Amino acid sequence: xxxxxxxxxxxxxxxxxxxxxxxxxxxxxxxxxxxxxxxxxxxxxxxxxxxxxxxxxxxxxxxxxxxxxxxxxxxxxxxxxxxxxxxxxxxxxxxxxxxxxxxxxxxxxxxxxxxxxxxxxxxxxxxxxxxxxxxxxxxxxxxxxxxxxxxxxxxxxxxxxxxxxxxxxxxxxxxxxxxxxxxxxxxxxxxxxxxxxxxxxxxxxxxxxxxxxxxx
Amino acid sequence: xxxxxxxxxxxxxxxxxxxxxxxxxxxxxxxxxxxxxxxxxxxxxxxxxxxxxxxxxxxxxxxxxxxxxxxxxxxxxxxxxxxxxxxxxxxxxxxxxxxxxxxxxxxxxxxxxxxxxxxxxxxxxxxxxxxxxxxxxxxxxxxxxxxxxxxxxxxxxxxxxxxxxxxxxxxxxxxxxxxxxxxxxxxxxxxxxxxxxxxxxxxxxxxxxxxxxxxxxxxxxxxxxxxxxxxxxxxxxxxxxx
Amino acid sequence: xxxxxxxxxxxxxxxxxxxxxxxxxxxxxxxxxxxxxxxxxxxxxxxxxxxxxxxxxxxxxxxxxxxxxxxxxxxxxxxxxxxxxxxxxxxxxxxxxxxxxxxxxxxxxxxxxxxxxxxxxxxxxxxxxxxxxxxxxxxxxxxxxxxxxxxxxxxxxxxxxxxxxxxxxxxxxxxxxxxxxxxxxxxxxxxxxxxxxxxxxxxxxxxxxxxxxxxxxxxx
Numbered sequence: 001x002x003x004x005x006x007x008x009x010x011x012x013x014x015x016x017x018x019x020x021x022x023x024x025x026x027x028x029x030x031x032x033x034x035x036x037x038x039x040x041x042x043x044x045x046x047x048x049x050x051x052x053x054x055x056x057x058x059x060x061x062x063x064x065x066x067x068x069x070x071x072x073x074x075x076x077x078x079x080x081x082x083x084x085x086x087x088x089x090x091x092x093x094x095x096x097x098x099x100x101x102x103x104x105x106x107x108x109x110x111x112x113x114x115x116x117x118x119x120x121x122x123x124x125x126x127x128x129x130x131x132x133x134x135x136x137x138x139x140x141x142x143x144x145x146x147x148x149x150x151x152x153x154x155x156x157x158x159x160x161x162x163x164x165x166x167x168x169x170x171x172x173x174x175x176x177x178x179x180x181x182x183x184x185x186x187x188x189x190x191x192x193x194x195x196x197x198x199x200x201x202x203x204x205x206x207x208x209x210x211x212x213x214x215x216x
Numbered sequence: 217x218x219x220x221x222x223x224x225x226x227x228x229x230x231x232x233x234x235x236x237x238x239x240x241x242x243x244x245x246x247x248x249x250x251x252x253x254x255x256x257x258x259x260x261x262x263x264x265x266x267x268x269x270x271x272x273x274x275x276x277x278x279x280x281x282x283x284x285x286x287x288x289x290x291x292x293x294x295x296x297x298x299x300x301x302x303x304x305x306x307x308x309x310x311x312x313x314x315x316x317x318x319x320x321x322x323x324x325x326x327x328x329x330x331x332x333x334x335x336x337x338x339x340x341x342x343x344x345x346x347x348x349x350x351x352x353x354x355x356x357x358x359x360x361x362x363x364x365x366x367x368x369x370x371x372x373x374x375x376x377x378x379x380x381x382x383x384x385x386x387x388x389x390x391x392x393x394x395x396x397x398x399x400x401x402x403x404x405x406x407x408x409x410x411x412x413x414x415x416x417x418x419x420x421x422x423x424x425x426x427x428x429x430x431x432x433x434x435x436x437x438x439x440x441x442x443x444x445x446x447x448x449x450x451x452x453x454x455x456x457x458x
Numbered sequence: 459x460x461x462x463x464x465x466x467x468x469x470x471x472x473x474x475x476x477x478x479x480x481x482x483x484x485x486x487x488x489x490x491x492x493x494x495x496x497x498x499x500x501x502x503x504x505x506x507x508x509x510x511x512x513x514x515x516x517x518x519x520x521x522x523x524x525x526x527x528x529x530x531x532x533x534x535x536x537x538x539x540x541x542x543x544x545x546x547x548x549x550x551x552x553x554x555x556x557x558x559x560x561x562x563x564x565x566x567x568x569x570x571x572x573x574x575x576x577x578x579x580x581x582x583x584x585x586x587x588x589x590x591x592x593x594x595x596x597x598x599x600x601x602x603x604x605x606x607x608x609x610x611x612x613x614x615x616x617x618x619x620x621x622x623x624x625x626x627x628x629x630x631x632x633x634x635x636x637x638x639x640x641x642x643x644x645x646x647x648x649x650x651x652x653x654x655x656x657x658x659x660x661x662x663x664x665x666x667x668x669x670x671x672x673x674x675x676x677x678x
Contacts, residue, residue, distance in 0.1 A: 058657070059657065062614075062618070062656070062657040062660040062661065063618065063653040063654075063656050063657050063660075064618040064619065064620075064621035064622075064632070064653070064656055065618075065619075065621075066621040066622060066624075066632060067621060067632070067649055067652060067653040067656060068653070070645070070649040071646065071649050071650060071653060074645035074646045074649060075646045075650075078646055113305075115301060115303050115305035116305060116307065118268055118299075118301065118305065119299075119301060119305035119306075119307070119364075120307070120318075121268070121290075121294070122266055122268065122294055122298065122299040122301075122368075123294065123298075123318070123319035123323065123367070123368070123371060124290070124291045124292075124293075124294035124295045124319060124323045124371065125318075125319060125322060125323060126291065129322050129323070133307075133318055133322060134307050134318075137309045138307075138308065138309055141309075152523075152524065156525070156526040156527070157526075159526035159528050159529060160526075160528060160622065162528075163528075163622075163625060170526065170528060170529060170532075173529070173532070174532070177532075177536060182540070183532070183533075183536035183537045183539075183540055184533075184537040184538075184540040184541065186537075187529060187532050187533040187536060187537045188533070188537065190529050190532075191521075191525045191529050191530070191533060194524065194525045194526060194529060195520075195521065195524045195525055198523075198524035198525070199520065199524045202520070202523065202524055
């Protein structure tokens with residue numbers, strides 16, 4: 001039987017961590033783009049678009065991420081398309097992220113005082129112009145802290161991709177556990193690596209929020 | 217031919233009827249002061265004129281543009297009818313000059329250079345040339361309100377609506393704003409003000425409108441109306457506000 | 459697409475799925491009660507207890523909030539036996555859920571406690587109440603009233619997160635769905651049904667918590 005040293009374990013985990021980071025970044029970036037589109041749809045005052053967005057958000061926020069991963073993984077296959085764990089994980093995480101980000105951002109937009117809407121509309125600005133020049137610049141400042149905070153959730157969410165076979169940090173941990181029978185060590189290291197990824201972001205988010213509250 | 221024509225306007229918020237058939241004519245160059253108790257409907261009426269509030273029946277026409285129909289071109293209307301708010305509502309992420317320049321560049325598609333020249337002009341008019349690059353957070357209440365007035369003026373409106381623009385100001389800052397409004401009146405700007413400043417209404421106004429329970433209760437030349445209020449409600453109101 | 463969804467093939471397994479659903483519900487309810495108890499204790503310790511205890515709680519909270527639930531679960535179920543502590547799947551699932559919700563509720567409740575005006579606490583103390591009496595009778599109910607919506611959201615998040623316990627073979631709804639899928643290969647149908655079941659469960663829980671909130675916190 002192959003003997004794994006501590007460094008063997010750690011280095012294997014760190015290699016897999018790259019995939020955790022890549023998946024997180026892609027999900028966050030794509031989820032952000034979709035989330036922004038949803039934001040405009042949700043606040044467009046066109047009933048069909050608002051209705052669609054509400055159902056979308058209800059579904060992706062109201063079902064387990066694990067179920068969403070399974071549905072994308074098995075659902076796409078029904079169309080006869082070959083779907084890899086990577087594809088399914090990216091799609092599922094993107095849509096899941098977009099649902100949460102759009103709600104966070106909507107909250108920020110709605111926290112902008114009504115007077116800003118009234119003043120800008122009294123100056124004859126259209127809805128898109130209001131959003132672009134007056135509302136979104138202010139809302140984005142407020143949105144930074146919770147958005148950074150949510151990035152932590154995305155990183156933690158990638159751990160579930162292991163269940164559909166995507167080899168990231170958690171899957172590597174499982175595989176190493178099966179190879180070494182040293183679960184305490186392996187999972188401690190896995191937890192530690194996630195902690196090192198997430199904690200700085202959590203800390204940064206809290207710091208931004210603190211600064212924002214002082215400035216008000 | 218009135219610049220703003222209001223005919224028998226009725227408006228309800230749900231079951232609560234706030235405007236119960238208001239009619240009013242405002243000619244070019246008029247300085248109309250609308251006074252009354254809170255809840256009398258005066259702010260609501262003002263906000264109906266530039267389309268911030270909708271109304272259920274009657275009609276409003278401003279500068280030839282019908283306000284309130286489905287076909288109302290709000291963008292066109294609001295280029296001709298400006299509004300200044302009690303809470304100033306300056307855009308906090310923009311400097312004073314940028315606040316003033318925003319609408320002309322975005323709506324009227326004016327070049328940045330031209331917009332800045334206009335901004336310099338209107339900010340000078342309100343006495344804030346040296347504050348062009350200041351952010352709202354760096355300005356006093358009176359200064360912010362004057363920037364808000366300049367911001368509306370940059371769009372060259374035909375009518376300026378003022379919704380209790382001094383009510384949120386500390387007493388010592390009220391005069392600097394009133395002086396600006398007085399100057400605008402002297403230059404012939406058509407003004408409709410909802411106000412509690414009785415002295416201003418009497419000295420600068422050309423028409424006084426007293427609203428009570430959603431209707432125009434008394435109307436006339438300010439000096440005369442204040443000297444001899446006809447109805448007991450206005451007598452009471454004037455007595456209380458002094 | 460020539461594939462036809464065959465939901466009918468799920469019918470013979472209705473009792474398996476139902477059992478899984480019941481397990482998920484019981485798991486959620488018990489973990490919620492225990493988790494909030496842990497959270498209350500943790501929040502109280504951090505705001506009113508000795509400094510060292512506060513630091514211990516802070517470390518606990520940050521560890522849980524910055525690691526994935528599935529890793530915590532694996533650590534408890536696979537890792538602890540190496541230290542001699544062997545747990546059944548069900549126990550491990552409950553324990554992981556309680557520890558997880560406990561950390562999040564500690565933070566949420568702590569925010570609620572800190573939002574209680576200092577004046578109320580001082581008033582209580584000047585009336586000769588002890589710190590703990592002030593906490594129990596004055597601070598906690600105001601804190602809970604304030605953070606109830608946030609806590610309700612977290613409960614639902616944890617409930618949805620419980621799907622992961624299927625990975626250690628705890629027999630929840632997801633485990634039941636996996637079981638059915640392995641038998642009839644109707645993966646998409648069964649997971650869709652399970653997802654919708656979770657969704658309905660989430661909506662019902664939200665409504666229930668809201669109604670409960672109205673009862674407990676009668677509007678003054």
